[in-house]
Amino acid sequence: MSNVLEMGRLMQGNEAVAEGALAAGVRFFAGYPITPSTEIAEIMSNKLPQVGGKFIQMEDEIASIAAIIGASLAGLKSLTATSGPGFSLMQENLGFAAMAEVPCVIVNVQRSGPSTGMPTAPAQGDVMQSRWGTHGDHPVIVLSPSSVREAYDLAVKSVNLAEEYRVPVILLLDEVVGHLREKVVLPAQEQIDVLNRQGPETPPESFIPYTSGAKGVPPMANFGDGYRHHVTGLAHDETGAPNNSPVVAEELIHRLHNKISDNLADIIIDDSRFLDDAEIIVLAYGSTARSARHAVKEARRQGLKAGLYRPLTLWPFPEQKVLEIAKKAKTIIVPEMNMGQYRLEVERVVGKHCQVKGVNRVHGELIKPGEIYDTILEVV
Amino acid sequence: MTRELDSYLRMDKFPHMWCPGCGNGIVLRSLLQAINELELDQDRTVIVGGIGCSSRAVGYLDFNTLHTTHGRALAYATGIKLARPELNVIVITGDGDATAIGGNHFIHAARRNIDLTVLLFNNNIYGMTGGQYSPLTPANSKATTAPYGTIEPSFDISELARSAGASYVGRGTTYHTGLLKGLIKSGIENKGFSLVEAVAACPTAFGRRNKMKGGADMIMWQKENAVNIKKAAQMSPEELEGKIVVGELHKQEAPEYTAMYDNLIARVMQQAGGGSVTPLKGN
Ligand SMILES: Cc1ncc(C[n+]2csc(CCOP(=O)(O)OP(=O)(O)O)c2C)c(N)n1
Ligand code: SF4
Numbered sequence: 001m002s003n004v005l006e007m008g009r010l011m012q013g014n015e016a017v018a019e020g021a022l023a024a025g026v027r028f029f030a031g032y033p034i035t036p037s038t039e040i041a042e043i044m045s046n047k048l049p050q051v052g053g054k055f056i057q058m059e060d061e062i063a064s065i066a067a068i069i070g071a072s073l074a075g076l077k078s079l080t081a082t083s084g085p086g087f088s089l090m091q092e093n094l095g096f097a098a099m100a101e102v103p104c105v106i107v108n109v110q111r112s113g114p115s116t117g118m119p120t121a122p123a124q125g126d127v128m129q130s131r132w133g134t135h136g137d138h139p140v141i142v143l144s145p146s147s148v149r150e151a152y153d154l155a156v157k158s159v160n161l162a163e164e165y166r167v168p169v170i171l172l173l174d175e176v177v178g179h180l181r182e183k184v185v186l187p188a189q190e191q192i193d194v195l196n197r198q199g200p201e202t203p204p205e206s207f208i209p210y211t212s213g214a215k216g217v218p219p220m221a222n223f224g225d226g227y228r229h230h231v232t233g234l235a236h237d238e239t240g241a242p243n244n245s246p247v248v249a250e251e252l253i254h255r256l257h258n259k260i261s262d263n264l265a266d267i268i269i270d271d272s273r274f275l276d277d278a279e280i281i282v283l284a285y286g287s288t289a290r291s292a293r294h295a296v297k298e299a300r301r302q303g304l305k306a307g308l309y310r311p312l313t314l315w316p317f318p319e320q321k322v323l324e325i326a327k328k329a330k331t332i333i334v335p336e337m338n339m340g341q342y343r344l345e346v347e348r349v350v351g352k353h354c355q356v357k358g359v360n361r362v363h364g365e366l367i368k369p370g371e372i373y374d375t376i377l378e379v380v
Numbered sequence: 381m382t383r384e385l386d387s388y389l390r391m392d393k394f395p396h397m398w399c400p401g402c403g404n405g406i407v408l409r410s411l412l413q414a415i416n417e418l419e420l421d422q423d424r425t426v427i428v429g430g431i432g433c434s435s436r437a438v439g440y441l442d443f444n445t446l447h448t449t450h451g452r453a454l455a456y457a458t459g460i461k462l463a464r465p466e467l468n469v470i471v472i473t474g475d476g477d478a479t480a481i482g483g484n485h486f487i488h489a490a491r492r493n494i495d496l497t498v499l500l501f502n503n504n505i506y507g508m509t510g511g512q513y514s515p516l517t518p519a520n521s522k523a524t525t526a527p528y529g530t531i532e533p534s535f536d537i538s539e540l541a542r543s544a545g546a547s548y549v550g551r552g553t554t555y556h557t558g559l560l561k562g563l564i565k566s567g568i569e570n571k572g573f574s575l576v577e578a579v580a581a582c583p584t585a586f587g588r589r590n591k592m593k594g595g596a597d598m599i600m601w602q603k604e605n606a607v608n609i610k611k612a613a614q615m616s617p618e619e620l621e622g623k624i625v626v627g628e629l630h631k632q633e634a635p636e637y638t639a640m641y642d643n644l645i646a647r648v649m650q651q652a653g654g655g656s657v658t659p660l661k662g663n
Binding site for chain 1: 458485
């Protein structure tokens with residue numbers, strides 16, 4: 001068995017997401033078919049019953065995310081997968097999960113939009129929506145892989161972060177990574193760190209459902225385990241009861257944000273190449289980072305001081321690292337399959353430290369290494 | 381051994397938010413009586429609400445309670461029930477919550493015949509937002525968004541539930557509280573999707589605008605206009621015009637969703653060879 005794994009196997013990005021989620025302990029999936037994410041639902045419908053888990057095809061995406069929140073409250077690690085139109089429908093309940101602190105993972109395999117757009121064409125147009133899609137100030141974690149193996153690893157990580165921090169985590173792929181086939185060697189189950197939500201350490205009589213525990217995260221009691229409590233999307237006090245006091249509301253919203261912002265070292269994952277002496281840095285994520293890597297390598301071959309910075313955690317934004325890079329660089333190039341959504345954030349953080357330049361395409365095709373390389377030449 | 385109903389309430393969350401004369405408290409009492417007589421374990425019972433005056437009931441109940449988003453209670457409840465079929469799952473919803481924004485979830489939960497008991501507080505109006513018309517507002521009624529009277533026909537949610545696949549359907553009122561309690565009990569006991577519709581007064585947002593003075597008047601209206609299902613069987617459609625038919629409207633044995641799911645898992649695991657699962661490395 002382990003020999004087969006070590007030889008590797010040809011796997012699709014979407015399949016890797018499903019395998020990673022299962023390895024991380026996901027035992028519930030609710031979803032609604034949509035290109036280019038459907039393979040995840042199909043694989044989960046096949047595999048979950050084999051491990052005693054459950055898959056359900058709901059009547060729409062609103063119901064899908066509602067069902068995974070319900071299953072998570074009852075104790076199961078839960079996942080849904082969708083694409084643009086479905087992701088839009090999920091926004092209200094995504095906010096519920098953030099407010100009520102219910103662990104769950106939402107996969108969005110981005111396709112070209114707005115609206116029905118080009119259903120089979122790749123895009124990275126949901127980067128800002130993944131951060132701000134639901135109404136109100138809310139914390140969220142968004143991870144974005146560039147390869148099939150990374151899709152697997154980040155699926156595991158998404159489930160772990162959701163459980164550890166009691167937040168909805170969005171795993172943001174693009175169509176290229178979702179449908180990409182690569183040979184991967186997956187780790188054996190024993191090598192994977194699986195995190196589970198922290199349960200209450202107090203007896204039910206003294207359990208207060210929304211008081212901070214380790215890392216600022218309240219321990220979570222599952223429905224049916226003897227810890228009767230109330231869960232609501234209304235502003236609530238530590239007991240979970242609705243509360244309209246300005247003081248209580250402000251404390252709550254701050255606590256929800258702090259549990260993320262106080263643990264950035266844990267949450268932010270990134271990767272860099274040739275940054276030490278780099279003057280021109282390409283900052284890229286998702287499938288665009290694959291082209292960026294080729295462009296940077298070519299630039300190095302030509303003796304140019306180019307480097308690559310690749311955030312795998314898109315949100316929270318890796319502010320410190322980007323600022324550090326900006327202080328040493330002349331130009332940061334941000335290629336994206338959108339009108340410049342992430343570039344705006346880079347510009348905000350970089351300020352006057354260096355120049356920022358976008359390479360932006362919204363034509364439903366991926367950005368080629370040559371387009372990024374040409375931009376490197378332009379700014380030298 | 382039945383208990384004081386107070387012991388099912390979160391007494392520290394009172395006073396409640398409902399208006400004087402509101403029917404919601406009467407429906408809630410019937411629910412607690414049913415739970416009490418069935419001796420449901422509070423720890424193993426989940427009560428899920430949508431959004432609306434009626435759905436706010438869940439906050440006062442000492443169970444595992446979940447107050448969700450508008451119209452979506454049944455979808456949340458579906459996830460809970462699938463994750464832990466051994467729990468009793470009861471859904472509290474309003475007429476707008478269940479039949480307008482939540483109509484699609486309602487149809488599909490009924491179709492699956494998943495073991496959820498839905499207690500629908502039908503006050504014929506959107507109470508919480510101040511009196512706009514709902515799909516269950518009778519035609520020609522006044523509402524804040526129908527100042528000239530509604531021209532839309534209303535639909536019969538009990539009939540809809542039956543045709544969508546619910547295995548138990550009953551309707552009571554806040555006048556017929558004994559009947560209502562009995563229907564809720566049967567609904568909880570039924571292994572499958574159950575709808576119990578409770579006709580309840582909203583004097584503030586409906587009564588006032590529709591020539592009914594207060595809660596008491598509206599309860600008298602229920603008394604005068606309710607017809608038991610047995611008697612209704614002898615009446616012509618013309619005689620039934622404007623009446624509310626109460627009682628056990630539908631009951632049918634049908635396979636329940638989570639039970640079928642467990643069978644499916646057993647079958648798949650057996651095919652997969654004994655169902656050995658690689659243990660997860662936890663921490
Ligand atoms: C998505 C969304 N749309 C609208 C609302 C506003 N809203 C709150 S309660 C309600 C109507 C509730 O009516 P009903 O379900 O009949 O319950 P009642 O208040 O009469 O008990 C509406 C429209 C909301 N909370 N969420
Ligand atoms: S508005 Fe109507 S439904 Fe809401 S509490 Fe008042 S009487 Fe009850």
